[in-house]
Amino acid sequence: ESGVVLEAVTAGVNGWRAQGHAKAAVATQNLTADHAKQALSAEVTLNPGPRLRFGSLTIKGAERMREARVRAIAGLPEGAVFRPRDLERAASRLRRTGVFKSVTLTEDDFITRPDLLGITATLVEEKRRRYTFGAQIGSNDGLSLNAAWLHRNLFGGGERLTLSGDITNIAVQSGGADFNLGIKLDRPATFTPDTTASFAVTYGKMNEADYDADLFSATVSLAHVFSDSLSGKAGLSYDYAAITDPLGQSTYRALSLPISLTWDRRDSKTDATRNIYAEAEVKPFLGFGITDSGVRLKADLRGYKALGENRSFVLAGRVQAGAVFGASLLGTPRDYLFYSGGGGTVRGQPYQSLGVSVLRSAVGTQFQTGGKTFVGGSVEARVKMTDSIGLVGFVDVGRVDANSFFSDFGGWHAGAGLGVRYATAVGPIRLDLAAPVGGNTGDGMQVYVGLGQSF
Structure with a gap:
């Protein structure tokens, strides 16, 4: 019962403090214990003190x-x-x-x-400089390597300068390796204490199965933290893409206004067991030259539920969706379109193996591009076997359509598999084995290794 008394006193003090009485404290207390009746009587007087x-x-x-x-x-x-x-x-x-x-x-x-x-x-x-390195591998997605150099407090005002680079899809089964380089400067407390201003420039070279691209982007943005769970971001971006595909060479240029909101109630970013995560982005874009104007929408919703007395069984679900409206398929920048397949969408299927084949080359043959709409879903059952070892069963599904959701010009595929998790201080090490269970975009077993749960 002493614990109950302590909780009540603490709640009372905290209640006064929440009203501005920072020096609220116990003034007098009288505790009487009756051992025969196993009872404790308590009389506690609080002194709230002045409002400060x-x-x-x-x-x-x-x-x-x-x-x-x-x-x-x-x-x-x-x-x-x-x-x-x-x-x-x-x-x-x-x-x-x-x-x-x-x-x-x-x-x-x-x-x-x-x-x-x-x-x-x-x-x-902290030390002014930090170096980070990462790696992830999949049998069909290939090897991905990333590195970053961070300079904290660049000008003495909390600014962060980040130089980053990554090489993805090394030894991928379709397409080739992709390269990305970026530089980003962040300045906290711009306009408000919870607003960070950023300027970023990125350059990338993509070698996909259906096209090659040189990409450049320059973005000015503001990120705002509304609460512990809700944050938002808005920016102005200039995007440039030089594309080589069966149609020949094309140059896409667009000025976009990406606006996003993130609602994160998870108990862990790398190994969540409860609550939800939701992210949505609206990206209107104004095209120049052969580029059409339109709007790109993207959403990602995840949920987690732990079951059992010791919460050792977790059900996790994810739904993804995306769409481009207002622009034609040919007039939409290739990197704005949607694909499915690989570790981020459908495990067990080759990386970006599902697109649409409605455009024709100069000689009349159809070739694959991304689609204007995408929906995907994943379900996982995670079981903790010991303090450090866990097992996972999962099913992923994805669909891509040329113009509208679930049209005649689209397709779907699915994958399923089993995985092992090994807990570490920075998150679980992930090993997944998956195979196709629907669609015709792949066959055989796929292997995925990374850090943290898949979502």
Whole structure:
């Protein structure tokens, strides 16, 4: 029963603090234990203290970071009524920059007259540079390698400069290896404490089964964190694609306005067991030259449910959808179109093996391109056998259509398989074996290795 009393007292103190009484505390307490009756009586009086406002923010440990930028990023509302959630948000904003190894916000022991409570931010800065490397392999998708170099706090204001590169589809069964290089500069606390401004430039070279492409993109964007679960992003992008396919050489140019929202309630980003994840993007684009104008839509919904007393059995489901409206198939940039097959859509089927074959080359033969609509679904049953070993059974399905959903000019395929998971500190190592169970785009067993659950 002492635990119940402690919970009640804690709830009472927290309730007063939530109303601005930061110094709420126990004033008196009288506890009487009756051992014969196994009963405990408690009389506790709380002293809420005065209602306080946020005072000045004192900063310690910001060696390379300008104090003015620390204040802007923290966004602590000095002069406003004290709220614990505002203190938590300020600490979260500072951690989100990636500049600091440790962030601690401490309330002053004493009140500054008349009703101000000062806050001290104790910071420990991270190393300025970080290198990351990654790899993933699939028997049909080939080998994928990626690397990035990050420079934190570039100009002393929390800016992040990232240079990244990846090579994907190495030794893929259809097409060839793809290359991508990118540079991105992020500046936190732009316009509001929760808004990050970014400028990114990317160059890529794709060697797909049905076309080759040189791609260039330059994007200016703003990303905003609305809450712990909801975030959004809006940008302005110029996209360029030089395509070589059976029609010959074509150049696509478009100015686009991608807008996206992400709702993430998962308990883990790499091994979720409950709640949902939802992401949606609307991308209007204005075409130049042979490029049509239109809008590209994309959505991704995932759900997780743990069952059993020890939550060792997890059901996971995923639905993906995408569509291009307003532009013709020929007038849509090739990298805006949709394919299915491979680790991100349908395991057991070759990478991007499902498209549509409605366009004809100069000699009259049909060739495959991506489609204007796509729907996909995945279901997984995950069973934890030991603290470190888990087994997974899964089924994936995907459909691509030339113009509208479920039309006569489209097709579908499916794959199913089994997998093993080995838990590590950074997420489970994934090994999946899958084979086609529907459609005619592939045969034989496919192998996938990566870090984290498949979704």
